[in-house]
Each structure stands twice: as structure tokens, then as C-alpha cells.
Amino acid sequence: xxxxxxxxxxxxxxxxxxxxxxxxxxxxxxxxxxxxxxxxxxxxxxxxxxxxxxxxxxxxxxxxxxxxxxxxxxxxxxxxxxxxxxxxxxxxxxxxxxxxxxxxxxxxxxxxxxxxxxxxxxxxxxxxxxxxxxxxxxxxxxxxxxxxxxxxxxxxxxxxxxxxxxxxx
Amino acid sequence: xxxxxxxxxxxxxxxxxxxxxxxxxxxxxxxxxxxxxxxxxxxxxxxxxxxxxxxxxxxxxxxxxxxxxxxxxxxxxxxxxxxxxxxxxxxxxxxxxxxxxxxxxxxxxxxxxxxxxxxxxxxxxxxxxxxxxxxxxxxxxxxxxxxxxxxxxxxxx
Numbered sequence: 422x423x424x425x426x427x428x429x430x431x432x433x434x435x436x437x438x439x440x441x442x443x444x445x446x447x448x449x450x451x452x453x454x455x456x457x458x459x460x461x462x463x464x465x466x467x468x469x470x471x472x473x474x475x476x477x478x479x480x481x482x483x484x485x486x487x488x489x490x491x492x493x494x495x496x497x498x499x500x501x502x503x504x505x506x507x508x509x510x511x512x513x514x515x516x517x518x519x520x521x522x523x524x525x526x527x528x529x530x531x532x533x534x535x536x537x538x539x540x541x542x543x544x545x546x547x548x549x550x551x552x553x554x555x556x557x558x559x560x561x562x563x564x565x566x567x568x569x570x571x572x573x574x575x576x577x578x579x580x581x582x583x584x585x586x587x588x589x590x
Numbered sequence: 591x592x593x594x595x596x597x598x599x600x601x602x603x604x605x606x607x608x609x610x611x612x613x614x615x616x617x618x619x620x621x622x623x624x625x626x627x628x629x630x631x632x633x634x635x636x637x638x639x640x641x642x643x644x645x646x647x648x649x650x651x652x653x654x655x656x657x658x659x660x661x662x663x664x665x666x667x668x669x670x671x672x673x674x675x676x677x678x679x680x681x682x683x684x685x686x687x688x689x690x691x692x693x694x695x696x697x698x699x700x701x702x703x704x705x706x707x708x709x710x711x712x713x714x715x716x717x718x719x720x721x722x723x724x725x726x727x728x729x730x731x732x733x734x735x736x737x738x739x740x741x742x743x744x745x746x747x
Contacts, residue, residue, distance in 0.1 A: 460725035463614070463658040464715060464737075465708045472708075472718060472725065479702040479718040479725075516707070571706040578711070 429530045434560060435501055438519035439486020439493030444527070444553070444562045445503055451515065452502045453524050459497055466574050470495045473517045475502055482517045483568060489540065499523075505565040516569050529553050537561060544580075548573070604695050607673060608726065609687040612657035612666070615726045617693065617719060618675060622731045625674045626690050629665060632672065638742045640665055643674065643684055650674045653738050654686040659714070661741040677731030685734065693721065701728075712740035 431447040457473040459482065468487045472479040482500060486493040500517040501524055507514065533553035541549050541561060548568060549561035567573055605620040625645060632641030632652050638661050639651035652672050654662040669686040676682050700720040708715070714733035719726040 458723075462708060462715070462718075462725070462727070464710055464713045466710060469707050474700075474720055474725070477700045477720075479700075479720070481705045481708050483707065514705075516705075569705065569707040571709065574707060574709065 429528055432527055432529050432562070433501075433524045434527050434555065435518065435520055435524050436522045437485040438497055438499070438521050439484070439490055440521055441486045441489055442558060442560050443485065443549075444529070444560050445565060446562070447526075449503045449505060449565060450501060450524055451504050453499070453520070454502065454517075455499050457500050457517070459500075461495065466577060467491070468577070469574075471497060473500055473502075475515070475517065478515070480515045480517045481569070482519055484519045485568075486519070488545065503565050505569065507566050507570070514566075514569065516565065527555065529555070535559055606693045606695060606728070608691040608693045609673065609685070610689040610691075611655055611687050612668070614657035614659075615724055616687075617726050617728045618673075618730055618734070620692065622675045622677065623673050624676055627672050627674065627684075629670055629672045629686055632684075637663060638738075640686065643672065645674055648682060650682050650684040652684040652686060659737065659741075661738065675731040675734070677735055679732060681731065681735045683731075683735060683738065695719075712736050 432444045433450040434442060434444045436442050457475055459471050459473050461471045468484050469481050470484055471482045473482055480502060482497060484493060484495060484497065497519040499520045501520050502515055502517050504513045504515055533555065535552055535554045537549050537552045538559050548564060550564050552559050552561045606617040607620045607623045609616045627643055632643055635642035635651055640654045641652040643650045643652065654665045654669060656662060665686050668688045671690055672684040672686050673690060674684045702718050704715045704717060714729040714737040715727055716733055717728035719728055
């Protein structure tokens with residue numbers, strides 16, 4: 422009998438508003454909601470246009486699809502609330518991602534690892550930790566802490582002033 | 591899926607002035623508001639101000655925003671009032687609004703600081719408050735002035 426040493430991990434696969442797939446670790450997913458109170462907020466980055474009032478606090482909503490397609494609208498109905506830490510041993514932070522479908526629980530093993538889509542190398546080099554092949558698609562595993570950081574906003578702002586470049590998703 | 595808690599931030603003044611600008615509701619510390627005047631009493635001023643008041647021998651230029659914080663060249667038909675505010679650095683100006691209310695902050699109110707991923711350069715947004723089933727944007731005179739200066743430059747003023 423052959424024994425496999427292949428590492429297997431549980432994860433959540435999410436489909437953003439606008440139809441872009443990505444994954445987060447099993448423990449990052451806190452809640453999926455189709456009835457959150459959502460409030461648009463002015464003077465914010467285009468990919469972060471609103472907040473959700475969730476469990477008596479406001480969490481920012483990332484319209485992830487807008488990072489890849491500016492035509493994705495802000496008519497957000499479904500969100501997935503994710504937890505992340507900016508440093509080990511620090512309090513958990515929360516963020517909501519605009520979704521098109523309910524999250525899907527999956528199991529990923531090392532054999533599925535593959536190269537990141539080119540768009541990440543061109544536009545968002547630090548946004549994905551790694552990626553894997555699933556259902557004939559390449560699914561990035563996002564660094565949620567970086568997506569929610571001031572560094573990411575600064576990088577987006579500076580790129581806007583330099584002009585946009587790189588291929589589409 | 592797991593249940594987690596996160597740190598809450600509570601802060602600001604015990605009393606706020608709550609301004610309505612269209613559908614937007616903005617709160618500033620009441621200690622910064624020196625008076626509320628009728629906008630119709632303002633006299634013309636140099637753009638991007640839409641007018642000015644002389645109050646206790648000090649000039650307060652009047653600025654008008656949309657609900658999206660865009661600087662306006664003239665007031666909207668619903669803006670009838672102007673609050674006169676003074677910032678920590680001594681900056682003095684006036685802001686048009688549709689209505690002004692007083693709001694006492696209580697410990698059961700839910701506050702959150704604007705997260706890093708929502709902050710843009712010169713943005714005056716400081717915190718969010720959930721009140722009366724609405725989102726209230728908390729700011730202050732200094733932050734608003736920084737935004738007025740930034741927006742004024744964008745308009746080439």
C-alpha cells in the first residue's frame with residue numbers, strides 16, 4: 422500500500438462580485454451574509470466603496486472584482502466577512518468582500534499548486550500568497566492583511582498617477 | 591466558520607453637531623461649532639468659497655459640499671444653514687448644510703475608526719457612527735479644512 426505525504430488543507434473558495442474566484446484559509450471565513458446593512462462611503466478607493474454594519478461594528482467592503490475590471494458595479498448584495506491579523510498575537514481585524522455566490526468549502530493538496538496568474542505579477546505582486554488549480558481555473562490564495570493595508574491603497578494610488586498597465590485577468 | 595471579536599474604537603467629543611447634506615449625515619465636535627447662521631445672510635466671496643460671514647470681526651469663508659464631499663461652486667436649493675467652525679490650529683470657516691441637530695454620544699453607540707483600506711490622501715473621514723439606522727461620518731474642522739484645500743486645488747482654485 423502506498424502512503425502519501427501530500428499536505429491537504431481545507432479552504433474556502435469565493436466568487437467575488439463581478440465573478441473573480443479566489444480562496445482564503447479555512448479559519449479566515451467568519452460569515453456569509455445576504456442581508457447585511459450596507460452603506461456607500463464617499464472619498465474611498467474605488468475597490469473599497471462601502472461599509473457593512475455587522476455585529477454592531479462597521480467593516481469595510483472590498484469590491485475585489487473591481488481590481489480586475491473597472492466596469493464591475495457597486496451594487497453589492499452579498500458579502501463574506503473575513504478575519505485576519507496584521508501581526509501575530511494582535512487582535513483579529515475584519516473585512517467584508519463583495520460576493521456573487523455563497524462560499525464553497527474545498528480541500529486543496531500540494532499537488533494542485535501552480536503559478537500565479539500573470540495579472541498578479543503585473544499589477545498586484547504581493548496580493549496573493551500562492552495559487553492552485555481547481556476546476557480548470559487558477560485560484561489565487563489572497564493575503565487579506567495586505568489587501569486591507571494602507572500599503573496596498575498607497576500602491577494603487579501611485580499606480581493610478583503613473584497610468585495603468587499590464588494585462589487583464 | 592468561526593466567531594471572533596475585534597477591537598472597537600470609541601472616541602471623540604461627548605456632544606456632536608450633526609449636519610445633513612442631502613442624504614449624507616456628518617458629525618463634528620460641538621466644541622468646534624461657534625454658531626449656526628442662515629445662509630441667506632452670507633455676502634459674496636472669492637471662489638471656491640460660495641460666500642462669507644463676518645462674525646465677531648472675523649471673516650468665515652463659506653464652503654458648500656455635495657453629499658459625496660465634492661466642492662460646489664454654489665449652494666444647493668436645500669442648503670439653508672451654515673455652521674461656523676474653528677479648528678485646533680485656529681482655522682475658521684463655514685460649511686453649508688440642509689439641517690443641524692445636536693447629538694449626545696452615549697456609551698451604547700457603536701463607533702469605528704475609518705480603516706486603513708478606506709483612507710485616501712486628504713480625506714476628512716475619521717470615524718463611522720451607527721445612529722438612527724444610519725451611517726454618520728465623523729470628522730472635525732481641521733480634517734474638513736484639509737479636504738477643502740485639497741479639493742480647491744483639484745478645481746484649480
